[in-house]
Amino acid sequence: MEITEDWVRGLTGWKPFKEGKTMADQGLVAGLKRSADGNLIQGTMREGKLALRPIVKIAGPSDVNVQCGCPDHRATGGVCAHAVAVLLSAIAGEKKPAAGASPQQAAKAPAFVPMAWQVRLSPRLESEWLEGKLSVRLLPAAGEPITAADAAISAWLADRGQAASGSAPLALRVAGEDAAALLDRLAGHPRAEIDGRPGPFRLDSDPGPPLRLADSRLEGSQVSLDLDPGETRRKLVRWGSSPAFVGAGTAARLPAASGRPGWFERVANLASQGKLRLPVAEFLADLDAWLDLFEAPHPGWLGSLRFASADPDFVLDLEGSLEALEATLSVRYPGLSARALPDPGDDFPGLPAIAPDGHLQARQIDAEEAARHLLVIAGFEPSQRRARFQLRGRDAIFGFIADDLPALRQRWTVREGERFATVLKRVHVVRPEIEQKADFGSSLAFELSFQTTGGQRIPGPEMRRLLGGGKRRVTLKSGAELVLSRTCEELFQPLVSEIGIGRPDEEIRLSGAASILFQNLREKLRNPLSKSSSDNSNKNEYEIISNAGLKAKLRPYQTQGSSWLTDRLNRLGGALLADEMGLGKTLQTIASINHFKQHSSEPAEPTLVVAPTSLIGNWLAELERFAPDLKCLGFHGTGRDRLRDQISGVDVIVTSYGTLVRDLAFHLQREYRLIVADEASLLRNPDAEISKALAKVRAGGRIALTGTPVENRIQDLWAIFRFVAPGYLGDRKEFKERYEPASTDPKASAGLLERLRLRISPFVLRRTKEQVAKDLPDKIEIDEWLTLADDQAALYASLARSGLDELERIREQQGEGAGKMHLLTLLLRLRQTCVDPGLLEIPGRKDSNSAKIDRLLELLGERFENGGKTLIFSQFAKNLRRIENRLQSDFGKVFCLDGTTRNRQSLVDAFQSEPGPAVFLISLKAGGYGLNLTAADAVVHLDPWWNPAVEAQATDRAHRIGQTRPVTVYRLMTRDTVEERVRRMQDRKRALIDAATGDGDDSAPMNWTSGELEGLLR
Template structure:
């Protein structure tokens, strides 16, 4: 960022109007220390995406800029880069004269005006500025703009002025010619003058620091800018009709069309001249293209009149466009409700979540559930894209609890949400409408379709996460009748679904049972870990789109992973027809247009919060358990070893073996069962594959989301042999990782720690719990995964604290992966109850000294 100070700084400061040329490179992220100055620029230019090339500031604004710069060398004066060079020029004059204010050409009565000459700057039209007084700097010569609708006359500023060269190029490019006798540049053709004022007037008057003469102001006062008028009316329960009209003092549409068709950027009507501002025409054309429902309605240029059908899901996008295009637009009540609801989330009415569940939700989660509930009631859909660790599963379960409770309380259906939303969104002090009253303007009240009978909900998730969904539903929504439709528990008839309120299934099972699911109508369908449907031609995506559901939601931390095609695939499932189809073989320009439409249309239906954004609501450390249902092969091997172990121990006891020997045998069998929970290949390497490990699949899902979300992860395990199986999987996926175990000496360990801490390109660090659980500072990570449970939570906490240490500025999330129905679940339940006894199972080197009774040890091996 660099601000070029003009040579006539002293005189410009005396006028309280200092022009600065601005150089800002936004192709890369600006340094943090320059952000305050960049924020000022955006505020002064009303949030324009592109910073101005030239800006004129008052002394007060200069003081703000200098303070924001904080002494940085962002000013160029007399060829030298430095901090602000003349602090004395920032002070207000002591004479008591009122300082002027900087202007960006935003306010105007007829035409945009950057700066008009005062009554002392020249009494007659076209008069050149007076020569500088001896006490002024010689360079204090600014350009002037004079003329009328018939001619324009421009005098150049001094050659040292920052705008001199760009203004000269502009005049030459737009047909001005130099008159040597008065050294002024002239444009004398009326048609050309009016076209230039319409198409380039803003640039001429705002970008070149020109001083407008009183003559020019007076003789162009009758020129007006054509406006865009917008009106809307309801058309059926779900649609609106939007009319966009180019308005020029009542000029007939035929005349407007004729002017646009012939390239004339103005029209004369009723004794006035109306200019077609080129930027406004471009916005009108963009709006007409963006809101057209069919390709046949899209045209290259703006139309004087257009009638567009707007579906309910496109109202937020249309309102965003109208905010800029037609500020005077007055919508109907129904349009207002729909457009405001997703723009002012804090005003959404809360979802009817059961009180005991509501009490567990953090404020941002309550807002997320209210957002989901609003979309559910309006039969829309959305992407809950919160950063991992913020409780997307919990918010989805709260929505399903609210849906089920509402259906039960109301019998057939919840009260139409739009009525409740209207009360919540109406301005303070408004009187509620009486029952049966018609909305303003005679529009019909909108009625929301009731949910499907039974209010059944469907969750589709990766197979590795089905058990976790079941456990979370059991924990947070125990009132729901839940079925995991997977494996041997699959239903065979559609009628059987009616006995359950929540169906949980995998993507693979949904694809296989597609015909069965096609016979069931759900009130809500939720797709978890949406990367499984980002290829819209995959079987998973096709099966999801075939579902019959009133509303559809997606849970993912990364809705946009590779390209906007990811979003298109998600919304083909969520709200078919929302996005215009991308033609086959579309060129770069066509694709850019469709990409812009995709971003704008989907934005209202994507809710993403980061941990940084909701940090005040979060603890410094979040701990979560991820439940893994063993795969069929894994479960079979586990049962086999369990049965074999029991028989061997019975035979060993019958043979008269000592208790010490029995203890050793029991501990060995427990070790084998714990290894099977991690990966069957640890016990039976020849007979099993990586796909047989539910925990490995769950870990890879978790790592993929974490890495896509920008997190860095520590993975702890007691089994280095498990890392030997995991590392090739990471290599195959292209996931760089560091590694540390107990066989490495101090130098090797420190080298791996330094690699991870210093290289953002290494997102994963695999650590043996014994070797890496203490003494290390790994604050580059903010996510910790425990692959297998340790008997003592304090040991796991020590390992987690490798990331959660002094110097950590982010919330640390710790995940514990547990195989359900196994020794791991029993250990988890007994961690607090029998911590001292469990120490013997994991740490005793001498079985004779173990404090856990033999019967307690045997209980960990039993099937129940």
């Protein structure tokens, strides 16, 4: 394949690419060799006293394997700077010798001819390896295919001047860095043996399972670690920067690595003695490596440790003129001095650290990047130094002073140099002011004015003249500059016009949504950093409702949300709860419904909940769980006609969108107390039958629930508001003309979207996980119960029935042991049916529908709109590949890792650095440990696992150190199936559940009796 610089840049992070490009530009790559097919590239480099021979094997556009002896590659397994240098040198055709190597030496390197090899390891392998040595004999394997490991060995030999020819064997004795480099090339070799021992010997290319802890304790300034007694205590050997175990037929690294001195020796002591005690500072310095080393969930202190990102303060230094402005950004963490913003990989002295409250404080890389981004969107150009920025041009600097600098002053400490402070004295920024004059109960009185930063009031007619002239900046006779803030022309004036205020110079009186809008606009003008659509969630302008009769302990933000819903329904008759997924929109709505029921003095009409078919069961279960006093009715399915007479006696009716359309004539004859539209983004097409039907049904109040109120275009919001607040946003054509430019004109989008957010703010409450989680990110776990699709349910019933019939025959003819094996096979097939019937590959049968896959696609659609990254775990690798084939570009970039994946770390690095939404499909055995995927903040488990600890291990790929956002964990499960019974039995017998085999497979817990297994089916 063709190698380009952009392709190389996409393989790794910005820092390795930058360093590698510098190496290539300086000609530090010598002995560059490339195989005939162009897919294997090797170079020679020196770094201090270290001789490096990076090799890059290209298997596909996103499948690249690297062999390099540098600490960075050994720690991460990713594409290091030296590999980047080799690739870029290959592009440029560079053949320059490395520093310290003469052209004659480089020319002596023999030609690179890949060969197939038989590998013979020393019978003293373990003892030699403990001494840091390695003895290997290589014999040509005539007639065998040349593998990637063969090619890597051949290239390594050629670079050392030891290429073989014909059938002559090679005897190698290497030590230190050379031994580690050779081990990397022998990893995964299919023809390796130990001399004198029968059978093959495998050096695993993938890490083995982590160690199990029995206990961990924090004792003063010391950390104590105890290994599980069941762990075999063996001596560890060093494989690069990783510890490794050597067994009779295999050697495997542990899934952790650290380049810090002393770490390997500490792990070796722990493995040999079963206990380790070390200073907490030393433990924290290698925390990520320790977490990778141990199996989750971690017992003792380590398991109870809660991570919290230290809150950074930023300091912005500004110096310059109206022609050029220089900015320096520094960061200061609690108890530490400020530092010019360092690179993400640089150490920050003092972090991580144990805070007085026991939490582990870590550096907030995301917050640092967000701070840099604020300067970039303000127009500053970043320099090579991460902390330095430049802004040039009078118009750009005037705009920064008027619009961005006030907001930054509220967020950061801003310090002006002497020259820039003098400039600011000559610039007067004009901003609108709103003052609330009186509260008349049902209405509020406001007064509008315009003032400069110097306190001078400008009359309204003069402001209209300036705005009407299209000028934003006027030079006064004194030489001072008068600059209009962007809020005047893009926010304030258009909103005043939309509300219909004809004479803004006089006191105005507003009621209903308009009065709330003006309160939010006033807050926005005073606090530019506020998010207008959620400001009112933080103000006690509404009564906090009681939760009598509600069987749930609401989080504070959920109490606020349910109280806000109740207030908006009472005052405005409608509300859109747009909280991010996983924050409990359903529970908050149930709390509000329950409140109306509890405070109603006389019988009232029921509440109608309309939801997608897949969520009807979930709504009924949540209502029964949290509000058992409410009488609920599922109004769905073919037998619903006989339920019509029962409606008058219930509190909540749950139906589907499709059923509502079919029963519209019936619903139009009624008026409901409330209508709740769940997943209200389904209403986004105003011409669709479900959207038109729901808008016609009469109700005293209307609630829309969706985490993605805008999916494709701005007009999605108009369709939802036609249900929530009919007429509030004007007619459809008027709304399109006013706000559609935000979808097509990037320059207009920021101001228009802010105006729209303010316009809808009286009806909308939106909170994100970041806003409600003040601590280490919470792990929010959601068990979502689904109902099998009709054809899926029929297949499940048929398999269960025929399987149980066959069970009796097998027991009679072959005995109880054969019967148990049949049960396990049947359970597997039923579990596959619950996930996706297509996994069964039944001849002649077309793929059935899958409730889980349909729900998964809905979730991923919402995640894509929120720009999130998602991990999806399944024990069935084939299921992941089927899902991968269904996911298109509108779900973000898709990655997949299963037992056949060879480039694990490259995939991880690409996922972590992907700038947009992404999906990572991961199989249990391949990805349950050893991966750090903190770029994801949602995990989906497609099938319940027998061992809850394995599930926790997988979830902790995202919920771990470095994660600064709450992680939402979804378990998709099906009602009335083996999955529901497995879940219940796990709750009753959690202590008895164990992994099926020692290698972490999830086939079934072998300590369950046949009776227990059969109980899952009956």
